[in-house]
Amino acid sequence: MRQGGPPPSPSCSSTSDCFPLSPLNTAAAAAAACGSETSDEPQKHEVSAQQAPTLLSRMRSIVIFYLCYLLCLCLSVACVVCVCVWNSRWRGGFAWDGSALQFNWHPVLMVTGLVVLYGNAAVLYRIPLTWGHNKLPWKLLHAAVMLLALILSIVGLCAVFDFHNAKSTPNLYSLHSWIGIAATALFAMQWVVGMGGFLLPCSPMYLRKLLKPVHVWMGIGILLLSIAACISGINEKLFFVLKGNSGGVQPYSALPPEALLGNSLGVLIFAFGLVVLKILSNYEWQRPDSRPEDMAYTPVLQEENE
Amino acid sequence: MRQGGPPPSPSCSSTSDCFPLSPLNTAAAAAAACGSETSDEPQKHEVSAQQAPTLLSRMRSIVIFYLCYLLCLCLSVACVVCVCVWNSRWRGGFAWDGSALQFNWHPVLMVTGLVVLYGNAAVLYRIPLTWGHNKLPWKLLHAAVMLLALILSIVGLCAVFDFHNAKSTPNLYSLHSWIGIAATALFAMQWVVGMGGFLLPCSPMYLRKLLKPVHVWMGIGILLLSIAACISGINEKLFFVLKGNSGGVQPYSALPPEALLGNSLGVLIFAFGLVVLKILSNYEWQRPDSRPEDMAYTPVLQEENE
Numbered sequence: 001m002r003q004g005g006p007p008p009s010p011s012c013s014s015t016s017d018c019f020p021l022s023p024l025n026t027a028a029a030a031a032a033a034c035g036s037e038t039s040d041e042p043q044k045h046e047v048s049a050q051q052a053p054t055l056l057s058r059m060r061s062i063v064i065f066y067l068c069y070l071l072c073l074c075l076s077v078a079c080v081v082c083v084c085v086w087n088s089r090w091r092g093g094f095a096w097d098g099s100a101l102q103f104n105w106h107p108v109l110m111v112t113g114l115v116v117l118y119g120n121a122a123v124l125y126r127i128p129l130t131w132g133h134n135k136l137p138w139k140l141l142h143a144a145v146m147l148l149a150l151i152l153s154i155v156g157l158c159a160v161f162d163f164h165n166a167k168s169t170p171n172l173y174s175l176h177s178w179i180g181i182a183a184t185a186l187f188a189m190q191w192v193v194g195m196g197g198f199l200l201p202c203s204p205m206y207l208r209k210l211l212k213p214v215h216v217w218m219g220i221g222i223l224l225l226s227i228a229a230c231i232s233g234i235n236e237k238l239f240f241v242l243k244g245n246s247g248g249v250q251p252y253s254a255l256p257p258e259a260l261l262g263n264s265l266g267v268l269i270f271a272f273g274l275v276v277l278k279i280l281s282n283y284e285w286q287r288p289d290s291r292p293e294d295m296a297y298t299p300v301l302q303e304e305n306e
Numbered sequence: 307m308r309q310g311g312p313p314p315s316p317s318c319s320s321t322s323d324c325f326p327l328s329p330l331n332t333a334a335a336a337a338a339a340c341g342s343e344t345s346d347e348p349q350k351h352e353v354s355a356q357q358a359p360t361l362l363s364r365m366r367s368i369v370i371f372y373l374c375y376l377l378c379l380c381l382s383v384a385c386v387v388c389v390c391v392w393n394s395r396w397r398g399g400f401a402w403d404g405s406a407l408q409f410n411w412h413p414v415l416m417v418t419g420l421v422v423l424y425g426n427a428a429v430l431y432r433i434p435l436t437w438g439h440n441k442l443p444w445k446l447l448h449a450a451v452m453l454l455a456l457i458l459s460i461v462g463l464c465a466v467f468d469f470h471n472a473k474s475t476p477n478l479y480s481l482h483s484w485i486g487i488a489a490t491a492l493f494a495m496q497w498v499v500g501m502g503g504f505l506l507p508c509s510p511m512y513l514r515k516l517l518k519p520v521h522v523w524m525g526i527g528i529l530l531l532s533i534a535a536c537i538s539g540i541n542e543k544l545f546f547v548l549k550g551n552s553g554g555v556q557p558y559s560a561l562p563p564e565a566l567l568g569n570s571l572g573v574l575i576f577a578f579g580l581v582v583l584k585i586l587s588n589y590e591w592q593r594p595d596s597r598p599e600d601m602a603y604t605p606v607l608q609e610e611n612e
Contacts, residue, residue, distance in 0.1 A: 170559040175541040175572040221580055224530070228576060232538040235481040239542060253476040266481040270534060274527055281587070 061284045062128055068279055072123065075272040076116045082265040083111040090258040091241070096159075098166030105159035107233065113152025114183060114226040115269055119276040121145035122219055126285045135289065143195060150191055153184050176232040183225035190218050220280065227273040231266045238262045367590045368434055374585055378429065381578040382422045388571040389417040396564040397547070402465075404472030411465035413539065419458025420489060420532040421575055425582040427451035428525055432591045441595065449501060456497050459490050482538040489531035496524050526586065533579040537572045544568045 087104040088094070094108075095101035121142055124130065130138045157180075164171050172181055197203050197211040238259055244251025252259050279285060393410040394400070400414075401407035427448055430436065436444045463486075470477050478487055503509050503517040544565055550557025558565050585591060 173559045173561050173565065175537060175544065175569045178569050178573065179537060179576070217584070220583075224533075224580070225576070227530075228534050228537045231481060231485060231534045232541040235538040235542055236545060238481065239545065253479045255479050259479065263481045263484050267484065270485070270531070274530070277526075278523070 065285050072275045079116050079268050080112055083108050086261050102159050103163040106156050109152045109156030113149040117149035123279045125287045126279050146191055176236055179225055180229035183222050183229055187222050230269045234262050234266045371591050378581045385422050385574050386418050389414050392567050408465050409469040412462050415458045415462030419455040423455035429585045431593045432585050452497055482542055485531055486535035489528050489535055493528050536575050540568050540572045
């Protein structure tokens with residue numbers, strides 16, 4: 001079915017990504033890769049001639065990565081500050097007593113855990129500073145930050161369940177709650193399977209090879225679910241609390257400062273998700289030993305600490 | 307910063323995708339690609355030996371594509387049927403008179419245009435049946451289906467604006483509306499720029515090369531915005547109409563059949579988005595002449611009709 005020519009060998013370039021329409025500067029990198037695998041002298045010279053622009057392209061790639069990563073960090077801080085300010089200043093602060101103040105933990109913990117910490121843990125391996133020989137500390141950090149994100153998400157769910165139960169409100173009926181519970185349940189499953197599959201020494205290589213693409217796709221799916229849950233949740237909450245029928249409270253439709261803050265939080269969360277997706281989808285920003293020739297993670301306490 | 311070894315040359319395989327952690331079966335395809343570019347006889351033999359599994363892998367890739375595409379089509383139909391049944395059976399049908407019946411066009415047209423038609427137009431070039439020499443009909447079909455999707459989305463927005471104006475309700479204050487209007491505005495911009503950049507013969511090649519990755523990323527961003535807007539919109543609508551205070555209407559929290567249908571529509575839309583993203587992100591499923599060596603679209607009435 002495929003037209004003539006060699007099998008695909010895309011090298012996603014510095015400014016491009018691995019979404020299929022966008023590989024740039026690919027021919028040079030592919031030729032260099034091919035040349036390095038042959039013993040043919042003229043080809044080697046050809047590769048050398050091509051290495052200078054490739055090196056420049058890589059430097060450019062790293063600079064663009066750090067700009068993206070800086071944006072990711074700024075959006076992380078902005079999301080957490082926004083959700084904390086919203087719930088402490090406009091929603092009355094926090095408590096754990098079944099009141100509306102207990103509910104306030106829900107948005108704070110879900111945004112911080114299921115979006116910000118989750119997204120930052122997902123892009124951890126893309127930071128060139130973590131590309132040293134010993135991968136173990138970064139594997140443990142990835143698992144630890146993900147665990148912290150999972151714990152915060154579960155506590156965030158407990159906050160809303162307790163609040164609902166105290167008011168005898170049913171749980172898990174809205175589309176927001178369906179999407180949110182699916183994100184957290186899949187996240188818990190993903191963490192357990194990831195821990196068993198990639199960190200335990202007894203896990204065989206073929207299982208890791210099978211698990212890896214599923215792990216990545218599940219991870220991206222969970223991030224998208226989290227973002228959809230956050231946006232629908234913020235929208236729902238602002239309609240609930242800004243009804244404009246109690247003294248001094250302006251309705252949502254009048255766009256009072258709280259509505260502007262809540263809407264902005266939604267926009268920031270969406271932007272954060274898009275930046276994380278961009279970082280994850282760029283092959284050039286992948287940790288070099290996650291290349292196909294070394295595709296599966298090495299188990300903890302095996303090989304990588306030698 | 308990058309560790310030793312050749313520059314990256316990933317060939318996203320049949321079952322994997324171009325998200326960086328998941329290229330499988332890459333070494334063989336890369337070697338085959340390298341071999342095909344050399345004139346070295348032993349290497350040619352090596353390539354021939356590797357061509358059989360590569361061919362099998364491609365056949366497998368095409369079968370998996372069609373399974374994914376079938377799923378995409380089934381989800382498309384399910385989304386349109388669900389949103390039509392919801393608004394005709396549970397919401398009283400359609401009209402264009404400023405009443406709630408006019409509002410009912412809004413979800414139907416946004417889901418059909420901004421999600422289903424948009425997603426299907428986005429994956430059009432991935433269908434192997436469209437990979438003939440003459441790309442022009444498919445380019446025009448891509449642009450035409452996108453235009454139809456854009457028109458439906460704009461009519462869908464008019465429906466809700468008219469309804470709000472008739473009731474003197476302000477427009478564009480909720481997070482749902484911010485996300486939705488951003489999706490439609492970016493979509494309109496994307497269509498105009500895409501038309502000018504990729505279809506007009508006067509558009510220069512360097513501009514196409516610059517535009518292509520932006521076009522792809524903008525396209526994915528619009529799809530994600532659309533899905534977030536749909537999920538928040540369905541959630542909001544179900545809270546509005548299922549208040550349980552008028553005779554015979556069960557509240558949303560009791561999960562009446564309408565709530566189940568609306569929530570299921572949200573889940574179907576999310577699943578559709580994920581399948582479209584999966585199809586778009588797999589390099590193997592890309593139209594062969596969109597490879598780097600022929601990266602930019604050829605203009606209408608130029609080259610491809612010769």
